[in-house]
Amino acid sequence: MSTIVSFKNVQKTYDGETLVVKNLNLDIRTGEFLTMLGPSGSGKxxxxxxxxxxxxxxxxxxxxxxxxxxxxxxxxxxIGMVFQSYALFPHMSVAENLAFPLKVRKVPCSEAGERVKKALAMVNMQSFANRMPAQLSGGQQQRIAVARALVFEPALVLMDEPLGALDKQLREQMQYEIKRIHEESGLTVVYVTHDQGEAMTMSDRIAVFNNGIIQQLAPPSELYEQPENAFVARFIGENNELKGTVSEMHDHGCVVELPHGGSVRASAGSGIAVGSTAGISLRPERITIGEGARQCDNVFHGGVKDLIYYGDHLRIVMVVCGHDDFIVKVPNDGMNRRVRVGDGIDVGWMADGCRALR
Incomplete structure (x- = not known):
């Protein structure tokens, strides 16, 4: 696949001292949906x-x-640009807003009219051409903002937290719409968000930023299943972290000794060596409770501190290995509903279900 954008040793400082972006090297592929993800101030x-x-x-x-x-x-x-604030001209109709970037580029009126119709069709807003922005809902205004970014057929579309002002249901609907437009048009999209769920849902690849550096660049499934460091494991999805010291290395991973006693068999991330301190990344849904736990590679006993009902699953807060915020997610079936606050119960997980990271 060809490359449309390349950052070559890019740095950025605003005050001449602190680097907001540090030696960025990044190739963005033609036609991909790449998300820059990270906390506020990370450089994305x-x-x-x-x-x-x-x-x-x-x-x-x-x-x-x-x-x-x-x-x-x-x-x-x-380059097309979509902002969180929509940035529509309030004194122009929807059609006039879309025609404006074409007028700037001196596109003939007849051709501009056809492009406006095509762009409105892409976002299913054909019947709103004569409306004013103030007559539209937030979701409708965001659709028009997307259409305006597409109308002049740019090589690349950039989106900066475009769904941040929308409520949850509309936000999820617009995630689907933007992804559909991307797939149907073949456009290259670079998307910025701090919402990891949004990034996981929409992206072909995600660049996870922290302190001006890309911590990992990978497809969503790889970020979740094989995080390269503890920051990525914490930032992508929910995560239990057990810290200890590596006592053994072997072909299939490592053994980590915990400070409160016991050891954990885990797969090993990069840089893990005997004697090094490691944080074990363990996803809550990878954990088994009760009798099934005893068949796992790692088995511990814990106490149930709290139960939270989520409909399709239960979130169990436990005290395990000296941690009083150990999270387990289990299906909401008849057996798991018998768990009560104060119960002592076995928890277990397989070695390949957790990862030792620096």
Missing amino acids: TTCLMMLAGFETATHGEILLKGKPINRIPPERRN
């Missing part, structure tokens, strides 16, 4: 703004289709 939005042309790289080079764009102004980069 700054990277998007440098790609859009609203910020200038302090060092390094950004290439679009193999050509340097550092000194090219935003309006000449042929």
Whole structure:
């Protein structure tokens, strides 16, 4: 697959001292949906703004289709942009909002009209062409903002927290709509969010940022199942972390001795060695309770501290291995509903269901 965007040793500082983005090297593939994910201040939005042309790289080079764009102004980069705030012109109708970027590019009126109709059809908003933005709901305004980013047929579309202002149900609906548009159009989309659920749902690949550095770049399933470090394991999905010291290494993983006694057999991430301190990443749904736990590679006894009902599953808060916030997720079936607060119960998990990380 060809590369449409390349960041080459890109750095960014606002004060001349602190690097917000540190030596970023990233290739974005043509036609992919790549999400930049991370907490506030991690550098993800700054990277998007440098790609859009609203910020200038302090060092390094950004290439679009193999050509340097550092000194090219935003309006000449042929990049579509969708913001959280919608940024629609309030005094223009929907059709006029969509026609504006075409007018700037001097597209003939007849062709512009056809492009506006096509863009509205892509977001299922054909009947709203003559409405004013104030007459639209938040979700409808966001659809128009997406259509405006697509109407001039850009090489690339950037989306900066575009669904942040929407409620949960509408947000999930728009996730599906944006992903559908991406798949049907073949566009390259670079998406920024701090919502890991949103990133997991929509992306072909996710770049997890922290402190201006990409911690891991991988498809969603790989990030979840094989995190490269403790930050990624904590940030992607829910995670129990048990800390200890590596006592053995073998072909299938390692053994980690826990400070409160006992040991855990686990798969090993990069940099794990005998004598090193490791955090064991263990997903709550990988844990078995009761009699089934005794068939697992790792078995411990714990106490039930709290039960939270989620409909399709139960979330059990337990005291295990000296941790009083150990989370277990189990199906909401007849057997698991017999668990009560205060019960002592065995918990277990397989070695390949947990991962020792630095």
